[in-house]
Amino acid sequence: MRGQMVREFVMKMRTRRKARQHGTPRRRMRRRKAALAMSAAVMGLSTGAQVMPADQRQHLTLAAPDASTTRVNARHIRASETLKEALAEEEGVRLTVYRDAAGYPTVGVGHLVQPEDRLSVGDRISYDRALDFLEQDLATAEAAVRRLVGALPLFQHEFDALVDLVYNVGEGNVAPDQSPQLNDAIGSGDYDRIAEELHYSHAAGRYARGLRFRSERRQSIFMDAAYDDPRAVELGPDGRAAV
Template sequence: RFYSNDPVGFRDIHSFNRYAYANNNPYKYIDPSGMCSNAPGTDANDVCQSASNLNISQKGIDHIKKSENDTGNLSVQDDGLGNPTAGYGHKVTPQDNLKMNDPISQSKADSLLAQDIAIAEGVVENLVGSLPVSQNEFDALTDLAFNVGAGKLSPQNSPGLNAAIKAGDYEGMSNNLKYTRGVNKQGQSLSLPGLATRSAERRTIFRGNIQYKNP
């Protein structure tokens, strides 16, 4: 028996008792984290698997789009910290040849999003290594990598998250998905309410019981 409720929640008649371990059949199944499972009948989004086999789900993409742009304005804008972003949170670089207020077409925004998500997925794959994750966990970690970038997820900058991954501590991973501050051009660390909301939603995604909204 678990000491607390399995956060994945009700999946089938075997998991109705959320204190039961491995569908109440630990001789046949294992559930080392309580966050994902390989038992028959497990929801596809909660199955443990290698990150190398996963891509972010459409629900995960919709969450990123909504979090990065809830106004529908795809043009180059200030991200609130003095940094130009385009489309769905794309960090504008000199190679983009874009300036503030330049219009961005839907197709261009979608192309930039696909590129940035692919980078974030690679960051997650390298971050978790051989640790199995569920689709929900992968979506949440990809959102984190998309939001903060690879540099902030290094062992030096995110020691708690890296330690939890190394220990296979999924609850610890969930507790280290919080990111509420950003750095402006002057190097000042500022708290942004939108990041706090996104962090809370990210943890809910990780735990597998989010109610997604349309982008």
């Protein structure tokens, strides 16, 4: 279930995504010209590769493999749009800066306010700025997951689950000294054990029911690519899924 703010945020997210996909007429024309140029290059490679210098051929790159059908290196994967919507459900959406349980100023989709944000508790932001914060924080989490897994190949949904984990608990909490079993499972390439280690239910040394539910959802994403919220709960005005 989604609260009103989460629904509106997701609609903004989808609108922005469509705008980026289609772009302006000028951008579409540039993309079309680039595609035609690439097609010509490929045709030239297939018909006259014998005359193309080797230093030019090596710059022709193939499309990245599809992580939805095969495990690939994490450097080829980014968080899916489905995960972004799930994150909005789990974290909730707040447009007014508030203090989280630990006392840190927070806004948007669980974004910890930084000095460069120039925001104080009580300040209000737009949905667009909340989206910008989400994209920034996701880029940070994606980079952390790539450092965490190294060369271990992943499916899209496995990458998403690990991004959710880092977004939720922070990179420091998945470091070898904090999560040795998770790191050992990754080092062993044991995907079943990785799934088992995605369950976090305590915050600041205390059991948190909401973290348990989120962990179960995260494990379902990792194992079965099942992103739907399994809970049927009454949501608050900010759209938080945890109870």
